[in-house]
Amino acid sequence: MFPIHDVRGDPVGFGGRKVDGIDPSTTNNPEAKYINSADSVVYHKSNLLFGLDRARQAITAEGRAVIVEGYTDVIAMHLAGVKTAVATCGTALGDGHFDLLRRFAEKVVLAFDSDAAGSNAAMRSDDLDTPFRLDLDLRMAVMPDGLDPADLVQVGRGDELAKAVIDARPLLEQRLLQEVARFDLNGPEGRARALHAAVALLRRVSDPIARQEYARFAAGQIGLDLEVVNKAVATGRIEGVVPTRRPDDQPLNRIEAELLRVILSDPAGGIEVVPEDFTDGRLRSVFSAVVDSGNGNGFDVNEIVDPEAQSLARALLMDTRPLPAGSDVERLLKVRRVDLRIDEVEERIKSLAEGSQPHTDALRELIGLQQEKRSLGQS
Numbered sequence: 613m614f615p616i617h618d619v620r621g622d623p624v625g626f627g628g629r630k631v632d633g634i635d636p637s638t639t640n641n642p643e644a645k646y647i648n649s650a651d652s653v654v655y656h657k658s659n660l661l662f663g664l665d666r667a668r669q670a671i672t673a674e675g676r677a678v679i680v681e682g683y684t685d686v687i688a689m690h691l692a693g694v695k696t697a698v699a700t701c702g703t704a705l706g707d708g709h710f711d712l713l714r715r716f717a718e719k720v721v722l723a724f725d726s727d728a729a730g731s732n733a734a735m736r737s738d739d740l741d742t743p744f745r746l747d748l749d750l751r752m753a754v755m756p757d758g759l760d761p762a763d764l765v766q767v768g769r770g771d772e773l774a775k776a777v778i779d780a781r782p783l784l785e786q787r788l789l790q791e792v793a794r795f796d797l798n799g800p801e802g803r804a805r806a807l808h809a810a811v812a813l814l815r816r817v818s819d820p821i822a823r824q825e826y827a828r829f830a831a832g833q834i835g836l837d838l839e840v841v842n843k844a845v846a847t848g849r850i851e852g853v854v855p856t857r858r859p860d861d862q863p864l865n866r867i868e869a870e871l872l873r874v875i876l877s878d879p880a881g882g883i884e885v886v887p888e889d890f891t892d893g894r895l896r897s898v899f900s901a902v903v904d905s906g907n908g909n910g911f912d913v914n915e916i917v918d919p920e921a922q923s924l925a926r927a928l929l930m931d932t933r934p935l936p937a938g939s940d941v942e943r944l945l946k947v948r949r950v951d952l953r954i955d956e957v958e959e960r961i962k963s964l965a966e967g968s969q970p971h972t973d974a975l976r977e978l979i980g981l982q983q984e985k986r987s988l989g990q991s
Contacts, residue, residue, distance in 0.1 A: 625649030670695035692770030744819035
């Protein structure tokens with residue numbers, strides 16, 4: 613059990629580590645390692661940082677705070693001499709956390725685990741507009757050899773951990789470097805794909821000065837003229853590559869997009885979906901590509917042949933918002949199916965003679981569908 617204190621040092625909640633199992637009814641994520649206290653009058657996880665009561669003096673003295681993923685990482689950081697480490701309490705980073713830290717320093721370093729879970733945590737907190745919107749120096753540290761902070765300390769490499777924090781790069785710079793590094797820049801196709809990935813990041817930055825400077829940085833990394841990058845950022849179009857989203861495109865269906873995000877994150881997750889569940893042809897194309905790949909964990913977005921579908925899949929995978937629970941998406945999917953059937957029956961009723969047997973049967977079917985919808989928790 614880890615006691616959680618507010619910034620004044622008063623205990624306000626607990627984080628409990630799973631030992632032999634977890635009751636799925638107590639959490640939306642049965643695989644969660646921890647169960648945290650529920651929000652209450654004194655415990656608001658969106659405005660709490662584990663370890664801040666012990667770290668705030670060091671943060672003020674150094675002018676820098678370090679955010680890690682979990683409680684044990686905070687403890688490991690402090691053991692390694694990084695006394696500025698804190699962690700969120702089972703929730704994604706938000707403005708409330710940054711506003712809290714800004715009381716003590718304006719430089720914040722994200723030092724998440726380098727494994728898949730840690731990368732996902734970093735992506736969830738990866739609001740690329742945050743540094744400019746909040747006037748915050750937000751940076752990202754790269755953990756040596758893919759180890760998390762607790763592992764590095766355990767094997768006696770605490771000095772490397774401290775150095776990784778010191779060498780942390782600005783958030784957008786590090787994200788651009790990570791994206792560009794995924795492509796072979798020796799040929800035009802690789803440079804085009806790298807530019808496409810960079811543009812997806814740059815267009816999420818609203819500050820015009822920051823966007824221009826990072827466009828210059830991306831151009832240098834990819835090996836392209838700044839004019840080419842600026843044009844791509846301004847229009848969303850890249851020569852020879854179909855853009856992820858054209859200005860005249862209709863917005864994606866929100867529920868279908870969220871469903872596809874869950875499927876892309878875990879193709880073998882067990883949610884029963886058919887192509888007809890996607891009324892948006894763009895999303896249906898991406899789903900069909902996942903099915904054609906075998907619908908297994910080996911799915912690779914780069915294997916999608918259609919460049920527009922590949923771009924859309926990549927954009928959905930890069931979406932930084934927390935993923936909805938699979939059970940919630942499944943329920944919404946069932947509701948959508950019922951809604952579509954309700955629409956069909958209502959249209960049929962309009963064409964039937966009032967008082968006729970087919971009209972009466974259709975009304976009964978409509979009532980049954982409405983009851984089914986209510987049973988799914990919808991009004």
